Amino acid sequence: MAAGDLAGSDTLTPGSEGAAARARRIGVLIVNLGSPDGTSYWPMRRYLGEFLSDRRVIEVPRALWLPLLNLVILSVRPQKSGKAYASIWNTALDEAPLKTITRAQSEKLATALQDLPVTVDWAMRYGKPPVAERLKAMVDAGCDRVLVVPLYPQYAAATTATVNDVAFDALKTMRRQPALRTAPNWHDDPVYIDALATSIIDHLATLDFEPEVVLASFHGVPVEYVQKGDPYADQCRETVRLLRARLGWSEERLRLTFQSRFGKAEWLQPYTDKTVEALAKSGVKRMAVVMPGFAADCLETLEEIGEENAEIFHENGGEDFSAIPCLNDSAGGIAVLERVVRRELEGWV
Ligand SMILES: C=CC1=C(C)c2cc3[nH]c(cc4nc(cc5[nH]c(cc1n2)c(C)c5CCC(=O)O)C(CCC(=O)O)=C4C)c(C)c3C=C
Numbered sequence: 001m002a003a004g005d006l007a008g009s010d011t012l013t014p015g016s017e018g019a020a021a022r023a024r025r026i027g028v029l030i031v032n033l034g035s036p037d038g039t040s041y042w043p044m045r046r047y048l049g050e051f052l053s054d055r056r057v058i059e060v061p062r063a064l065w066l067p068l069l070n071l072v073i074l075s076v077r078p079q080k081s082g083k084a085y086a087s088i089w090n091t092a093l094d095e096a097p098l099k100t101i102t103r104a105q106s107e108k109l110a111t112a113l114q115d116l117p118v119t120v121d122w123a124m125r126y127g128k129p130p131v132a133e134r135l136k137a138m139v140d141a142g143c144d145r146v147l148v149v150p151l152y153p154q155y156a157a158a159t160t161a162t163v164n165d166v167a168f169d170a171l172k173t174m175r176r177q178p179a180l181r182t183a184p185n186w187h188d189d190p191v192y193i194d195a196l197a198t199s200i201i202d203h204l205a206t207l208d209f210e211p212e213v214v215l216a217s218f219h220g221v222p223v224e225y226v227q228k229g230d231p232y233a234d235q236c237r238e239t240v241r242l243l244r245a246r247l248g249w250s251e252e253r254l255r256l257t258f259q260s261r262f263g264k265a266e267w268l269q270p271y272t273d274k275t276v277e278a279l280a281k282s283g284v285k286r287m288a289v290v291m292p293g294f295a296a297d298c299l300e301t302l303e304e305i306g307e308e309n310a311e312i313f314h315e316n317g318g319e320d321f322s323a324i325p326c327l328n329d330s331a332g333g334i335a336v337l338e339r340v341v342r343r344e345l346e347g348w349v
């Protein structure tokens with residue numbers, strides 16, 4: 001094979017599965033959490049059903065959890081969450097923002113990796129496109145090695161490990177498996193910290209107010225998961241410590257909080273919504289929130305922070321509130337993904 005056949009990254013478009021195999025390409029599959037196909041009851045129920053049936057997400061014994069999930073939660077939560085998704089829906093493409101942004105990240109990452117013999121694609125852990133389908137498409141297109149990149153800067157079993165689980169599960173059905181690598185977390189990578197710091201500084205420069213406090217709000221997990229050994233909380237704390245150092249900010253100026261509680265158990269604290277309320281009540285008038293644990297804007301950033309927490313702030317006496325966009329497909333965001341991929345492909349390219 002000519003050397004030129006190996007060079008140049010591309011993206012894998014649906015339908016290319018049957019294309020003539022190009023030998024010895026490397027697949028790079030970026031994977032985020034996933035979203036419902038629509039905001040009405042049944043698409044929401046299907047999505048939440050798949051998500052909340054994952055043993056990595058809900059560790060309650062099945063005999064207790066499945067009746068509660070199927071009889072109670074899946075009859076009420078689809079309506080409530082559907083309304084929230086409707087308020088942020090990308091109506092032009094009729095899809096959730098997480099999908100739009102992940103696709104754009106995949107396309108821009110392919111361009112950034114053009115000098116390498118890689119095929120870049122994207123998938124979702126829940127909903128579409130599924131990890132197994134896109135992995136198979138990569139193999140059919142001639143990839144004999146695949147790097148799976150769970151799009152989470154901080155490792156949690158409920159996010160990173162469950163992506164890896166489904167990738168390895170997909171290989172179980174293949175006679176000729178590709179070699180599979182999974183990318184580790186990048187919570188302390190200088191390129192990531194720098195991209196976050198730049199995004200904060202750039203965003204604050206666009207505001208007509210100076211926040212007195214900035215929250216670094218991460219998705220929470222139950223405290224019990226951390227007690228069982230999940231490194232997630234420590235990695236969130238380390239990200240914020242490095243970010244403060246990079247910005248030269250104090251612990252009072254950049255505060256760590258955890259959002260998106262689900263269920264009745266105790267989750268990581270301090271809670272974002274309670275902190276926003278307390279800050280407003282204590283007389284803070286101007287604040288901003290950055291969400292470093294999300295590689296892309298989604299329901300939890302756009303609706304929960306951008307709408308719900310903004311309202312909490314205003315209702316309790318706050319005046320100016322701003323949600324800082326995630327790194328998304330910005331130059332800084334793509335630089336982070338490129339950094340992770342190039343590092344993890346060492347020895348393969
Ligand atoms: C970024 C890391 C995330 C962790 C850690 C995480 C843990 C976790 N989440 C739930 C329950 C829900 N999360 C939901 C949405 C959601 N969660 C993340 C990321 C993490 N979750 C993202 C990116 C999203 C948004 C997806 C989108 O389409 O925009 C939802 C669905 C929405 C809702 O009904 O509230 C649930 C439910 C648990 C239980 C958990 C840890 C164990």
Ligand SMILES: [Fe+2]
Nearest residue numbers: 033219260300
């Ligand atoms: Fe979540």
Ligand SMILES: [Fe+2]
Nearest residue numbers: 260299300304
């Ligand atoms: Fe939420």
